[in-house]
Amino acid sequence: MTAKPDKTAPLFWLLFAGGGTASAMLLPAMVFVTGVAVPAGWVAEDDLMALIGNPLTRLVVVSLVFLFLFHWAHRFRYALVDLGFGGLGKQAWLFYGTALAGTGLAGLAALRL
Amino acid sequence: MSRELTHPLPRSWWLKRPPYFRFMMRELTSVAVFAYTPLLIWALWSAADAASFSVFYEFLRGPLSVWLHVVVLVLAVYHTGTWIALTPSVLVLWRNDEQVDPNLITGTTAMLFLSVSVGVVWLVLV
Amino acid sequence: MPEQTVLEVYRYLPDEETEPRFQSYEITYRDSWVVLDALDHIKTEIDPTLSFRWSCRMGVCGSCGMTVNGEPKLTCETFIRDYNTETIKIEPLAHFPVIRDLVINMQDFMEKLPTVSPWLITDEDKPLEAGEYLQTPAQMARYKRFSMCINCMLCYSACPVYGLNSLFTGPAALALAERYNLDSRDEGTQERSDVVTAHDGIWRCTYVGECTKVCPKDVDPAGAIQMLKLSYALDWAKSLVLPGRGR
Numbered sequence: 001m002t003a004k005p006d007k008t009a010p011l012f013w014l015l016f017a018g019g020g021t022a023s024a025m026l027l028p029a030m031v032f033v034t035g036v037a038v039p040a041g042w043v044a045e046d047d048l049m050a051l052i053g054n055p056l057t058r059l060v061v062v063s064l065v066f067l068f069l070f071h072w073a074h075r076f077r078y079a080l081v082d083l084g085f086g087g088l089g090k091q092a093w094l095f096y097g098t099a100l101a102g103t104g105l106a107g108l109a110a111l112r113l
Numbered sequence: 114m115s116r117e118l119t120h121p122l123p124r125s126w127w128l129k130r131p132p133y134f135r136f137m138m139r140e141l142t143s144v145a146v147f148a149y150t151p152l153l154i155w156a157l158w159s160a161a162d163a164a165s166f167s168v169f170y171e172f173l174r175g176p177l178s179v180w181l182h183v184v185v186l187v188l189a190v191y192h193t194g195t196w197i198a199l200t201p202s203v204l205v206l207w208r209n210d211e212q213v214d215p216n217l218i219t220g221t222t223a224m225l226f227l228s229v230s231v232g233v234v235w236l237v238l239v
Numbered sequence: 240m241p242e243q244t245v246l247e248v249y250r251y252l253p254d255e256e257t258e259p260r261f262q263s264y265e266i267t268y269r270d271s272w273v274v275l276d277a278l279d280h281i282k283t284e285i286d287p288t289l290s291f292r293w294s295c296r297m298g299v300c301g302s303c304g305m306t307v308n309g310e311p312k313l314t315c316e317t318f319i320r321d322y323n324t325e326t327i328k329i330e331p332l333a334h335f336p337v338i339r340d341l342v343i344n345m346q347d348f349m350e351k352l353p354t355v356s357p358w359l360i361t362d363e364d365k366p367l368e369a370g371e372y373l374q375t376p377a378q379m380a381r382y383k384r385f386s387m388c389i390n391c392m393l394c395y396s397a398c399p400v401y402g403l404n405s406l407f408t409g410p411a412a413l414a415l416a417e418r419y420n421l422d423s424r425d426e427g428t429q430e431r432s433d434v435v436t437a438h439d440g441i442w443r444c445t446y447v448g449e450c451t452k453v454c455p456k457d458v459d460p461a462g463a464i465q466m467l468k469l470s471y472a473l474d475w476a477k478s479l480v481l482p483g484r485g486r
């Protein structure tokens with residue numbers, strides 16, 4: 001049995017773990033804001049726009065999109081393997097590629113001001 | 114040499130025992146994490162001008178958005194709960210040759226989550 | 240007080256039949272009986288053709304692992320009185336080829352164990368006169384838990400990742416790798432990394448966590464694998480910042 005280290009796994013695992021931590025800590029509160037506070041009318045349109053327009057917020061949101069997507073890419077890919085779709089799970093580029101593209105999209109959206 | 118029997122694991126294995134099912138639900142919370150990102154991208158994009166932002170804001174107030182948010186919120190909270198529960202098995206800390214109590218690590222992470230959540234909501238609402 | 244129950248036992252006799260079947264045995268058991276006692280009773284009193292493995296009868300040798308009502312268990316410490324189901328279903332450990340009845344083929348596990356080099360590795364051997372490799376109780380505490388494994392394979396039987404793909408190095412072997420990595424006398428972390436950080440090593444684990452729950456010795460293989468992931472991933476990150484050291 002000759003085994004060799006998986007060269008990319010540490011990177012993707014760290015991104016998965018980072019994204020998992022970021023989403024565990026922040027996602028419920030963010031979903032509460034956009035899904036409860038806004039529909040309930042607790043946040044004025046102008047205030048929300050000003051907040052999202054703030055360059056620091058934009059930087060944070062782009063980083064979160066990056067982390068969230070790489071968290072999903074890794075976990076979902078292995079969930080498919082565990083669901084018995086190992087062939088699909090082998091197509092790593094499909095998942096990490098989507099995450100990268102999404103991050104790019106977020107970056108472009110953030111620059112449109 | 115006698116004939117040995119193998120019993121391949123069926124694809125439905127995760128439906129057979131409750132802990133396996135909870136595991137698979139935990140993994141599938143990642144779909145919720147994914148599903149929230151288009152909204153974030155849309156928010157970034159629309160904040161450039163008031164007209165686009167109105168469309169985004171009105172969408173948030175509509176029933177479709179609220180229902181999607183409810184689903185994502187349930188999964189996100191489940192993700193948070195399981196993530197905090199698993200933290201001490203990755204983060205094994207030693208202090209003065211004594212292992213830091215795993216419950217302390219869980220508790221600290223939970224406190225961190227609560228304060229961060231209050232912080233985010235406060236930042237937006239106040 | 241003697242009580243009645245029915246054991247539904249997985250049977251497979253390779254010389255006589257091609258398919259497995261379940262055979263029911265009605266037994267009268269005493270409060271002190273474990274599942275292994277009942278199987279023993281069946282073999283001596285009812286049906287001598289039944290085959291199963293056991294040795295120590297005290298949760299030490301790790302040879303009596305079977306699936307009891309769907310859960311991997313050491314049958315020598317699983318009391319019948321704890322089951323209030325009408326019948327108790329006894330099957331061989333899952334995810335291993337069945338040789339006969341409740342006897343599984345453990346070849347794959349036996350081949351995997353040595354691949355993680357589960358022994359002390361030192362850069363240089365000290366001469367005999369230099370004495371023992373000393374260790375403080377605190378240093379031992381770091382790995383003690385992971386050293387309690389009795390190779391009963393319940394964790395492999397509980398692990399769907401292994402069940403789906405037997406190339407996975409698996410819980411017990413990886414926990415053993417971490418047991419030596421954490422040992423203050425050991426310098427083999429690097430040497431073990433090829434097998435441990437291979438695609439079929441730690442990275443295959445998705446932390447189902449059942450290995451830890453079924454372990455009769457409280458070893459926590461799932462935790463060991465996460466610790467391995469973190470330490471090897473941080474090593475990798477450090478090697479980016481400080482090239483030349485690390486792998």
Ligand code: FES
Pocket residue numbers: 293294295296297298299300301302303304313314315316
């Ligand atoms: S017979 Fe030895 S562990 Fe059960």
